Amino acid sequence: MDFAELYWEHQAVLLGEEQAKALPRVSVDELFGAVVSCCEDFCRGGRQKVRFYSDDQELDLLGGGHQRLLPARRDGSFAAYNARLMDLEGLPNYALVVADWHQFNRALWERILSAVQGLAAVVGISHARMDTQVFLGTYKTTPFGVHVDRTSGFHFPVAGTKTMRFWPDRFAQATPELRGALRYERYLEQSTALSARPGQVLYWPSSDWHVAESDGEFSVTWGFGYWLGDGMTSLALEALAQLLMETPGRCRAVPRSALVEEARELREVDTLVDKLARLSADPRLRAAVARGWLEHFSACGYLRPPPLLEHGGAAGAVTLKSMYNLLAAPEAGGAMRVAAGGYSTTVADEPAVWDAIAVLNAGGELPVRADDGAVGRMIDFCLRAGALQLRPDQT
Template sequence: MAQKSSRSTSKPALLNEKFWSTFAKSHWEKKPLLVRNVKSDLLQMSADEIFDLLVLYADRCRDLNDPEGFKFFIDGAKADQEEVLQVLPERDDKSLLGYHERMESEFSDYCLVCDELLQVNLKKQQYLTEFTDALYRHVGFPNRFSEMGLYLGNYKKTPFGVHVDSCGVFSFPVAGVKKFRLWPAAYGDKHPELDRTFSYEKHKKHSQLLEVGPGDMTYWPSSEWHIAESDGSFSATWSLGVWVDQPHKDVFSETLKALIDTKMGSVGEKVTTSFKTLHSQNGEVSELPKEYRDSIELLKNLSPSELEEAFLQSWTKHISLQGFKTMPHTEVKIAPKSKIQLRNDHSMILWQQSLTNKKMYAFSFGGVQIQSTSAGLLKLIKALNTGKALVPGDFLKGATLKNDIQSLQALANAGAIQKV
């Protein structure tokens, strides 16, 4: 049975502390949830807002002649890259519905998927980060990432059939009615024939059907088998997928490997290992080659401070992305007399003091790391993190000025800073 209720009579659902506490206890990675009439700033991401994002990213793809991040399906078949570039939304479509009318005139069954909407400027980005910040406080910070995706079209079923992902999904319809059919993990495990199928009539009685429209929110765990259904009417839905497929042991070992790689130097690049004897006449192996013994000594000589700093840098870099796969970059030119501030008060420049030397490390949106011993630059970063608009030249002076401006420019290129 589909979960339904009247939007006109249902009370607004507040995504407050009580909601998230209950969600974490009863639903996160346990069972699906449907919430009607959600009251959240996140709902300001309307159909018009989504259309603007879609066109911005489509324009970028056309400029690069590369539709990466977009997928287009015709009657369930995936189009090739050249075809995708021909069917992307355009400003002249004026709206999601306008784009649909253009596509419907050519295709009786189509689906456009975009997985990279956060690569372009998101005017209401702070509402998305407020949502995820509240979620992460209650369920933990994802070891991998979250990503924003969009599905729109008149397709009758998800083009790749019944499937299961490695992410928990929050779904927000912005146009039309969306139906999601779900099966719990245990049922999917017992019925592997569900995987990628479009023929599941005999399994329907064991499923749950969620019917949602604009203003609603639904969630299902990463282990839930699912497929979207439609009668062929137009719908557009954006979703937030929180990937939960990277265990702590993998994150820990990757960081340790990176540290060891830097310590080993050229020895770590050797592709053969010298030896005296491989084994004794009776087959016993009792002696390690010199390279192994030297590497063990290297591990033994790592100081607690070196280890802590390596993991602290890895953690800071990871959380600087705020839990997302990508964040929008910007193009601004920073000069000593520029008046600058954080692009988003909810996106601080993260920094840490080295535990092994006098350097300061600062991070912005994952991929950007700067190193500096400039007291003026650190003072400026701290001041920017208060939300003030400032002039770099008031903080940066003397011999380090050029390097400090270059560091600020790197942070600005990553999207941390804007001109006022």
């Protein structure tokens, strides 16, 4: 509670090891495997956000054939990866940024979810999104300069020292030449700098403009971001646009001679606006937004959860993992949608399913039986979503 009252969205702060105990811990070796997996998926054409900079210039990793500059399993560690880039590739000033690496290590993601539950209980779950990032390299300043992210950020150095310099939003707005600057020496007096070493945590609010600094020492930092904004509105607009594209329509030819009259009456514009009004009341729009809402909040705001798990149908009993909640809502046609761990499915809307969800959310235990109908299908889905833990049958 003290952190939320004193610092949350108020000011940047360095949290010492004692203050940071409640926040997640990820080792440099654990992080290496997840980052490599994310980079591998990126090279296979996955929709990952991986950026590499050399001397402050971003390289085209895929189109430019620079995949060799990414960490690989053969490196074995971040330290060995850095040595390869320095010694074999001759890159003394580089930066690698990898987003959403948590998708590739469910155990680490669940560790993060569990640790931020206390924060979410005070400030709520992000309505925009939660994400993870890794920043590593020997870069002396952030290669894209002084910038702002509309996210409350937590950064955890795991190798080397992480230094961040901050400016208040009011100063950056009044000083446009600061925004994006790589050279900002004349504005140092208006800034504040904080440095963290492994075991400590840097936090700053979404309004702070910032840039990373170093003396060229190799460092690895991971972070998670609590984005500010209304992602639910974006979700509704995307769903409405999809419905609009799926609704048949026909372009009407308008002769040049008739354009003046058309401009006066705007009949075609009114037709489109009427169409949008009808679609906004379409039950399919509500269903699409409801599905997104359920999935979003079942994953504590993370839009990109790890993939579903395989489940072999073992017998036993299940309980809900402490970092999850099961969410459900009725759907049309006698169905209900159940969400867990960022995914959702539909099962028959039966009282027994609602009762089973209530038992699990309250910390209770349920048996797993293959012939359990809608309840069994709900439990099987939640196991694949990673939200339940199985106690195998001992008989």
